[in-house]
Amino acid sequence: xxxxxxxxxxxxxxxxxxxxxxxxxxxxxxxxxxxxxxxxxxxxxxxxxxxxxxxxxxxxxxxxxxxxxxxxxxxxxxxxxxxxxxxxxxxxxxxxxxxxxxxxxxxxxxxxxxxxxxxxxxxxxxxxxxxxxxxxxxxxxxxxxxxxxxxxxxxxxxxxxxxxxxxxxxxxxxxxxxxxxxxxxxxxxxxxxxxxxxxxxxxxxxxxxxxxxxxxxxxxxxxxxxxxxxxxxxxxxxxxxxxxxxxxxxxxxxxxxxxxxxxxxxxxxxxxxxxxxxxxxxxxxxxxxxxxxxxxxxxxxxxxxxxxxxxxxxxxxxxxxxxxxxxxxxxxxxxxxxxxxxxxxxxxxxxxxxxxxxxxxxxxxxxxxxxxxxxxxxxxxxxxxxxxxxxxxxxxxxxxxxxxxxxxxxxxxxxxxxxxxxxxxxxxxxxxxxxx
Ligand SMILES: Cc1cc2nc3c(=O)[nH]c(=O)nc-3n(C[C@H](O)[C@H](O)[C@H](O)COP(=O)(O)O)c2cc1C
Ligand code: SF4
Ligand code: SF4
Numbered sequence: 001x002x003x004x005x006x007x008x009x010x011x012x013x014x015x016x017x018x019x020x021x022x023x024x025x026x027x028x029x030x031x032x033x034x035x036x037x038x039x040x041x042x043x044x045x046x047x048x049x050x051x052x053x054x055x056x057x058x059x060x061x062x063x064x065x066x067x068x069x070x071x072x073x074x075x076x077x078x079x080x081x082x083x084x085x086x087x088x089x090x091x092x093x094x095x096x097x098x099x100x101x102x103x104x105x106x107x108x109x110x111x112x113x114x115x116x117x118x119x120x121x122x123x124x125x126x127x128x129x130x131x132x133x134x135x136x137x138x139x140x141x142x143x144x145x146x147x148x149x150x151x152x153x154x155x156x157x158x159x160x161x162x163x164x165x166x167x168x169x170x171x172x173x174x175x176x177x178x179x180x181x182x183x184x185x186x187x188x189x190x191x192x193x194x195x196x197x198x199x200x201x202x203x204x205x206x207x208x209x210x211x212x213x214x215x216x217x218x219x220x221x222x223x224x225x226x227x228x229x230x231x232x233x234x235x236x237x238x239x240x241x242x243x244x245x246x247x248x249x250x251x252x253x254x255x256x257x258x259x260x261x262x263x264x265x266x267x268x269x270x271x272x273x274x275x276x277x278x279x280x281x282x283x284x285x286x287x288x289x290x291x292x293x294x295x296x297x298x299x300x301x302x303x304x305x306x307x308x309x310x311x312x313x314x315x316x317x318x319x320x321x322x323x324x325x326x327x328x329x330x331x332x333x334x335x336x337x338x339x340x341x342x343x344x345x346x347x348x349x350x351x352x353x354x355x356x357x358x359x360x361x362x363x364x365x366x367x368x369x370x371x372x373x374x375x376x377x378x379x380x381x382x383x384x385x386x387x388x389x390x391x392x393x394x395x396x397x398x399x400x401x402x403x404x405x406x407x408x409x410x411x412x413x414x415x416x417x418x419x420x421x422x423x424x425x426x427x428x429x430x431x432x433x434x435x436x
Contacts, residue, residue, distance in 0.1 A: 158189075201227040240253055
């Protein structure tokens with residue numbers, strides 16, 4: 001069994017799986033349930049001056065029978081009193097001293113930030129997370145993403161918080177910016193101990209074409225909301241990577257966004273996260289998902305011979321570099337396993353209409369027939385001279401490992417775009433001919 005314990009800027013938890021600030025982290029009752037299930041930490045639903053919520057709050061993107069691939073919400077921060085929230089944090093911390101409890105905070109003035117920090121300390125919270133990410137409702141009041149989108153303001157407010165901070169401070173970033181490293185650097189300059197990302201993405205998930213009102217409908221009117229769930233994972237991974245790569249950020253990261261299972265979590269950790277946070281998947285399937293996450297991560301680390309989750313952290317960060325550093329001489333090509341092919345022709349039509357016309361449909365000529373294929377039906381054949389190795393056919397093929405992409409030796413030394421430009425300028429090589 002690998003050691004799953006983690007330490008994010010001094011916040012210790014027995015595993016890297018934390019409940020993210022949101023509906024599952026709203027009450028002591030839920031906190032107890034989460035820790036009973038095995039979660040290593042919990043970021044409390046954001047505490048601030050209590051607000052009033054609307055009744056209809058969520059809307060989703062369903063895809064081909066899969067429910068809630070993306071979730072949209074127009075919920076605000078906690079609608080419970082500040083007193084109740086801190087009293088319950090204290091109660092939970094007493095019962096679960098080994099688990100991490102982080103108070104998520106939102107305030108406006110310097111005095112109010114100082115007061116919230118003092119109350120967090122008094123409650124026994126292990127750390128605080130500053131919510132500069134809420135993309136609706138709170139930003140119109142000068143808080144949430146209104147701060148997260150303005151690095152100068154954020155730096156100033158983080159500075160206020162750090163004036164009195166006696167426990168670690170995590171700054172939670174909004175993804176609704178052009179360059180995530182700018183607010184991340186501002187958090188660092190302000191003195192933060194860690195960052196967490198991402199909060200939700202501005203979105204409208206659907207329009208009801210009978211009522212002509214977007215969802216969620218609040219009595220016939222809607223508002224843009226925050227998007228999360230599996231659909232946002234690729235955006236979150238990219239932003240986590242950008243922060244992990246940037247030496248000017250240089251802060252521990254708590255990764256968030258679309259994490260539903262151990263594999264998602266492992267990918268965030270490989271791209272530089274220390275802990276990971278989950279909201280939508282808990283809202284969908286409950287706290288129990290953490291059992292599989294713990295087992296899955298453990299098995300994976302054991303299989304890879306890693307003694308600790310720390311050995312995994314950041315292993316994939318350097319694999320993502322600027323496009324101009326990639327090898328222009330690298331070549332791959334599609335290969336079809338005819339024993340697996342069911343003759344659905346999806347690869348053919350995708351390549352013919354959406355790629356490079358590199359697949360022909362040919363008669364079987366005695367080729368092995370895969371399960372489900374009718375005898376005599378034509379089969380796809382890769383035209384090797386035309387295949388550019390784009391991967392599209394392998395992505396659309398419905399049969400696992402039926403189309404694989406294989407490396408092809410070109411016999412040429414690696415050459416990046418940067419090197420290509422130098423060689424062209426010095427006359428050492430001619431331009432690579434266009435694909436006419
Ligand atoms: C209904 C809902 C309410 C949320 N409320 C908060 C909140 O109060 N404070 C906060 O920092 N993030 C809040 N979030 C954002 C989550 O903490 C998280 O950053 C986001 O949902 C992405 O993670 P996920 O894809 O696992 O849901 C909320 C998310 C949802 C879905
Ligand atoms: S890899 Fe791209 S170009 Fe090659 S056969 Fe598949 S879809 Fe066509
Ligand atoms: S998509 Fe896959 S299964 Fe379908 S014809 Fe192409 S190779 Fe065969």
